Amino acid sequence: MSKTPKIQRGALIPLRQPNVSRTTLSLTLGGLMVLSIVGLFFLDIKGANPWQAMIKALEDMGKMFFQPVIEHFDWQDIPLDLLITLSMAFLTTLIGAICALFLALLSARNIGNKYLSGPISSFVALIRAVPTVLWVLIFAVSAGLGSVAAVVGMSFHSAGYLVKAYTESFEELDDGVIEALKAGGAGWWSIVFQAVLPASMSYLISWTFLRFEINFVQAVALGAAAGAGGIGFNLQMAAGHYANIREVGTFTWIILVTAIIFELVATRLKEKTRLLL
Amino acid sequence: MAIDSLEKNTALSRANVYFRAHKIRSFIGLALVLALTIAASSIAGFDLIAGIESFPKAFGWMANNFVPNQDSLSNAPRIMQKLLETVFVAIVSTVIGAVIALALALLGARSTGGNAVISALIRTFASVLRNIPIVAWAIIFLFSFGASTFTGFLALALGSIGLLTRAFMESIDETSQSTVEALKASGASRVQIIFQAVLPSVLPQIVSWVLYMIETNIRDATLVGLLTNSGIGFAFSIYYKSMQYTSAGLTVLSIVIVIVLLELVSNKLRRLIL
Numbered sequence: 001m002s003k004t005p006k007i008q009r010g011a012l013i014p015l016r017q018p019n020v021s022r023t024t025l026s027l028t029l030g031g032l033m034v035l036s037i038v039g040l041f042f043l044d045i046k047g048a049n050p051w052q053a054m055i056k057a058l059e060d061m062g063k064m065f066f067q068p069v070i071e072h073f074d075w076q077d078i079p080l081d082l083l084i085t086l087s088m089a090f091l092t093t094l095i096g097a098i099c100a101l102f103l104a105l106l107s108a109r110n111i112g113n114k115y116l117s118g119p120i121s122s123f124v125a126l127i128r129a130v131p132t133v134l135w136v137l138i139f140a141v142s143a144g145l146g147s148v149a150a151v152v153g154m155s156f157h158s159a160g161y162l163v164k165a166y167t168e169s170f171e172e173l174d175d176g177v178i179e180a181l182k183a184g185g186a187g188w189w190s191i192v193f194q195a196v197l198p199a200s201m202s203y204l205i206s207w208t209f210l211r212f213e214i215n216f217v218q219a220v221a222l223g224a225a226a227g228a229g230g231i232g233f234n235l236q237m238a239a240g241h242y243a244n245i246r247e248v249g250t251f252t253w254i255i256l257v258t259a260i261i262f263e264l265v266a267t268r269l270k271e272k273t274r275l276l277l
Numbered sequence: 278m279a280i281d282s283l284e285k286n287t288a289l290s291r292a293n294v295y296f297r298a299h300k301i302r303s304f305i306g307l308a309l310v311l312a313l314t315i316a317a318s319s320i321a322g323f324d325l326i327a328g329i330e331s332f333p334k335a336f337g338w339m340a341n342n343f344v345p346n347q348d349s350l351s352n353a354p355r356i357m358q359k360l361l362e363t364v365f366v367a368i369v370s371t372v373i374g375a376v377i378a379l380a381l382a383l384l385g386a387r388s389t390g391g392n393a394v395i396s397a398l399i400r401t402f403a404s405v406l407r408n409i410p411i412v413a414w415a416i417i418f419l420f421s422f423g424a425s426t427f428t429g430f431l432a433l434a435l436g437s438i439g440l441l442t443r444a445f446m447e448s449i450d451e452t453s454q455s456t457v458e459a460l461k462a463s464g465a466s467r468v469q470i471i472f473q474a475v476l477p478s479v480l481p482q483i484v485s486w487v488l489y490m491i492e493t494n495i496r497d498a499t500l501v502g503l504l505t506n507s508g509i510g511f512a513f514s515i516y517y518k519s520m521q522y523t524s525a526g527l528t529v530l531s532i533v534i535v536i537v538l539l540e541l542v543s544n545k546l547r548r549l550i551l
Contacts, residue, residue, distance in 0.1 A: 020549055021481070021549055021550050021551075024546060024549040024550050025480060025481060025484060025550050028484055028488075028546055028550065029480075029484065032368070032372055032484075032487065033372070035365070035368045035372075036368055036369045036372040036373065038365060039365035039366060039368050039369035039372075040369055042361075042362050042365045042366055042369070042426055043366065043369065043426050043427050043430050044425055044426055044427060045422050045423065045425045045427040045428075046423055046424070046425045048422060048423055048425075053421045053422050053423075054421075056420070056421040057417075057418060057420075057421035057422065057431075060417060060420050060421055061417070064417065080320075083320055084320055084321050084322075086317075087316070087317035087318070087320040087321035087323070088317075088321045088323070090313065090314075090317045091314065091317050091318060091321065091323055094310070094314060125537060125540065126533060126537065128536075129532070129533040129536035129537050129540070130529060130532065130533055131496040131497075131499040131500060131510075131532060132496070132500070133499060133500045133503065133510070134499065134513065134529050134532070137513070137514075137517060138335050138338060138339065138529070139331050139335045141334070141335060141338050141522075142330075142331040142332075142333075142334030142335045142338065143327060143328070143330075143331035143335075146322070147321045147322045147323045148322075148323060148324055148327045148328050148331065149331070151321070151323050151328060152328045152331060152332075152335075217410045220410050220412065220413070221410055221411070221412040221500055224412050224413075224416065224504070225412060225500055225503045225504055229321070229322070230321075232410075232412070235412075235413060235416060236416065239416045239417075239419065239420070240416075243420075245417070245420055248413075248416060248417060248420075251413075252409055252413050252417070255408075255409065255410060255413060256405065256408050256409050259408035259409075259410075260404060260408050263404070263408060
């Protein structure tokens with residue numbers, strides 16, 4: 001029962017009544033605004049002239065987008081470098097997906113273990129909280145900088161992301177089907193393989209592909225920041241070693257076109273499965 | 278009787294054919310994945326055994342170094358300061374990015390924009406912004422803005438604009454199409470429609486996206502910090518390279534705490550708002 005406010009004669013009728021969600025919304029917006037204003041003081045450009053830098057940035061962008069060149073690299077090697085980055089993304093996605101599948105089956109509330117559900121999701125949240133690059137560098141202590149540390153480190157985050165996504169896909173399944181199978185005496189494995197996986201397969205594929213798209217970007221980033229090789233490493237070399245913005249442009253174009261192709265495929269998959277993201 | 282059993286037989290054999298085809302298809306699929314895995318491993322130089330072997334040592338490292346000691350605690354104030362820098366840069370870049378993204382989304386959305394050419398231009402622009410990795414943006418701006426927090430801010434802001442413009446556009450078109458049509462029919466102006474109908478109805482979703490983006494940007498800011506020598510990423514790399522592993526461990530721990538707290542707060546806020 002909601003209380004109707006008393007309205008006095010002649011008083012303005014309140015058009016909006018205060019409620020929790022609106023108050024929270026305004027408070028959140030206000031808080032974000034205050035935090036951003038404070039945050040502005042953390043920005044510095046180390047004594048450079050902002051206008052000159054801005055003009056230089058625009059000139060740089062013109063050069064990289066409209067005059068890309070290859071000077072220090074071999075044209076023939078570049079497809080292989082792209083392939084290295086794609087391979088890292090593929091391996092990471094696959095390892096992440098396999099681990100995630102098992103964990104998600106255990107943690108989904110309708111088919112998994114009710115005692116494991118909470119611990120698994122907290123554990124996975126912890127894994128996701130560590131930025132990927134730090135996972136990679138932690139593994140680099142034991143495996144050395146390179147593709148092994150990169151793939152293993154990236155797999156952690158992939159698995160963490162996919163456990164959450166898969167668990168939600170499983171939990172959306174119709175409980176009636178699972179109950180009917182249970183009542184009919186079907187074992188856990190046959191419920192999983194005959195009902196759960198086939199019914200959620202299209203969601204699983206969409207989520208996995210979305211993660212592959214993210215992993216491609218991550219593989220580029222780690223090539224640049226953690227020496228993992230591939231097209232990201234070329235990008236970093238063109239900038240850090242040769243200081244050639246037009247060559248940076250070439251690699252940026254290659255990455256951009258590849259990423260856009262993946263995005264188009266992902267959008268198609270999303271429309272097909274009406275995935276909300 | 279004879280016909281009945283004949284029918285049963287054909288049904289059985291049809292089922293057998295179906296299941297055999299199904300088995301063959303799964304087998305081909307598995308073989309394909311296996312072949313791709315072997316090819317990818319050799320191309321990338323990845324060795325699964327070496328990967329598995331690195332686990333005990335990596336976890337040993339974490340067990341040893343995530344426990345703060347005298348050494349790392351003496352660095353705690355500096356780590357805190359760098360952490361604050363990263364968190365605030367992530368927030369500013371997200372919020373400024375979100376404001377620009379909202380303006381672009383209002384111009385480009387089907388229900389509030391109207392001009393197909395402008396809409397297509399905005400969509401392309403946003404797509405370019407988000408499909409160039411943030412790391413690449415950081416590398417590009419290093420040329421003009423040097424190794425500074427501003428470089429990281431620009432890279433994160435551009436990435437956020439790319440992603441949020443698309444997200445906001447979808448939210449606007451999903452939530453307010455019919456309302457906008459009704460208001461248009463009754464003669465409301467575009468400004469009235471935007472401020473009285475569209476914004477109030479999409480604001481909760483926008484805030485939810487912004488909270489999500491802040492979380493992502495803190496993680497990405499760590500990575501960008503490695504390249505721009507700023508924030509928590511830089512702190513980690515200094516401790517890591519100088520083998521002050523307990524301080525590096527404390528740095529990771531502090532990021533984890535911040536991100537987990539942030540996730541809890543934004544989940545709570547989201548539940549109240551949406």
